[in-house]
Amino acid sequence: MKESKDFFWPSYVDLMTALFLTMLVMFVLSYKLFHDKEAGLRAANKQLNVQLQEKKKLDEIKAALKRLESNYFIYNQRYKRYELNFPVTFAPQSAVLPAVAQTPLVKAGRFLLSQMQAIKNDESVQYLIVVEGRAAKDLRFPASDPRNADGPAVRQLSYNRALAVIRLWEQAGLRFPNNLEVVAAGSGFRGAGRYTGNQEALNKRFIIQIQPKIGSIGK
Numbered sequence: 001m002k003e004s005k006d007f008f009w010p011s012y013v014d015l016m017t018a019l020f021l022t023m024l025v026m027f028v029l030s031y032k033l034f035h036d037k038e039a040g041l042r043a044a045n046k047q048l049n050v051q052l053q054e055k056k057k058l059d060e061i062k063a064a065l066k067r068l069e070s071n072y073f074i075y076n077q078r079y080k081r082y083e084l085n086f087p088v089t090f091a092p093q094s095a096v097l098p099a100v101a102q103t104p105l106v107k108a109g110r111f112l113l114s115q116m117q118a119i120k121n122d123e124s125v126q127y128l129i130v131v132e133g134r135a136a137k138d139l140r141f142p143a144s145d146p147r148n149a150d151g152p153a154v155r156q157l158s159y160n161r162a163l164a165v166i167r168l169w170e171q172a173g174l175r176f177p178n179n180l181e182v183v184a185a186g187s188g189f190r191g192a193g194r195y196t197g198n199q200e201a202l203n204k205r206f207i208i209q210i211q212p213k214i215g216s217i218g219k
Contacts, residue, residue: 057125058212065210067115072108073208079193082208084108089204092138092147095160097168109169112208116180125179130209132185133162134194136201150189159186165206181213 065082069075074085088101097105116127135158137148162184169182176182195202 065115067118068112068208068210070111072104072111076193081193082210084206084208087202087205090161093157095157095164097161097164102168105165105168106172106174109165109172109174113174113176116210117177126213127180128209128211128213129176129180129182130185130207130211131162131165131182132187132191132207132209133158133160133165134186134191134203134205134207135161135188136195136203137189139198139200148189155186155188155190157186158188159184162186162206 066075068082070085072085073082075081076083084105086101086104088105089098090096091098112129116129135154137143138145141147166182166184189203191207
């Protein structure tokens, strides 16, 4: 009987020790899972806060760009872009800005600059302002005529026309801040949303693309 008791207690102690170790391991695992879940929730909340801040900033940008609609710019709802609200008619194969268009273009540039400066943001948010020049085909000639050929020459011509606008702004003293990068582009006879048919001549215009640079809002 004594030997039976001597055998029972060591076994009981071993059993309790094993149960204690099991409970300890389960507690450690539970604590780690809880800690990881809590860290995940904190990270998710942080990401959500960043997204909310970015949305708020984008809403500010949209509201400011909305004010561009005026006598100088018109918003093309279908293609989500701004276009000059007045025609600029170049001489054929020429990138020289017509004298009659220079004053309106300077006023449009000043208006654009004032509206962009009205956006409340710090300089960490960068914007890209693309002045895209376009060219119109000469309907007096068939599509197969070399004067209506879509190639490097016509794209260079439309680029030079856009560059002429930016140089005009510079000569007029327009100075865009460091967080507004203004670049010239030329699409020639290409590009989305071209006018067709008897409206072909309307393609002699500039398109203003304004976008915050990727990654700059998150800063």
